[in-house]
Amino acid sequence: MRQRAMIALALAGSPGLMLADEPTTALDVTVQARILDLLSSLRQTEGMAMLLVSHDLRVMAHVADDLVVMYAGRVAERGPAADLLARPKHPYTRALVKSVPAVTTKSALAEPLPGAPANPRSRPSGCPFHPRCPMAQDICRVVEPPFIAIDEVRRSACHFAEEVPA
Numbered sequence: 001m002r003q004r005a006m007i008a009l010a011l012a013g014s015p016g017l018m019l020a021d022e023p024t025t026a027l028d029v030t031v032q033a034r035i036l037d038l039l040s041s042l043r044q045t046e047g048m049a050m051l052l053v054s055h056d057l058r059v060m061a062h063v064a065d066d067l068v069v070m071y072a073g074r075v076a077e078r079g080p081a082a083d084l085l086a087r088p089k090h091p092y093t094r095a096l097v098k099s100v101p102a103v104t105t106k107s108a109l110a111e112p113l114p115g116a117p118a119n120p121r122s123r124p125s126g127c128p129f130h131p132r133c134p135m136a137q138d139i140c141r142v143v144e145p146p147f148i149a150i151d152e153v154r155r156s157a158c159h160f161a162e163e164v165p166a
């Protein structure tokens with residue numbers, strides 16, 4: 001109910017853009033689904049854009065049209081949500097997808113990300129993800145990867161974006 005009250009407050013001024021930062025934190029899955037459906041329908045009926053910040057890939061897959069994946073304060077990958085989650089082109093995105101338990105397949109075990117998140121005060125040299133990346137090579141430790149186009153709509157900040165396995 002508090003979340004709904006906050007949404008009502010945010011919509012009172014008929015904004016063109018709603019910024020929702022972790023709008024479903026600490027909610028059970030049933031209420032979470034209701035809040036996400038409410039946000040989606042409001043987006044349609046109010047004709048507003050919504051910028052959703054979340055660490056929960058399932059929430060993003062449910063609501064987002066486009067995703068921007070960030071690591072250590074840098075954009076790691078960007079693209080249409082469904083395509084990006086189905087075909088990650090950055091090892092961090094791939095690791096995030098693998099870390100979510102798959103409830104619809106026999107291989108339901110999640111794969112936790114190795115290592116610890118980067119410290120923003122002492123960001124690793126080169127690619128900030130290199131201490132945790134299974135694909136890291138020498139260049140990754142010294143050269144920060146550019147944010148390159150994969151195709152017309154996808155971009156990735158990885159030296160080996162084209163080689164990221166499905």
Ligand code: SF4
Nearest residue numbers: 127130133140158159
């Ligand atoms: S640039 Fe290198 S370390 Fe960074 S994500 Fe790509 S392969 Fe991994």
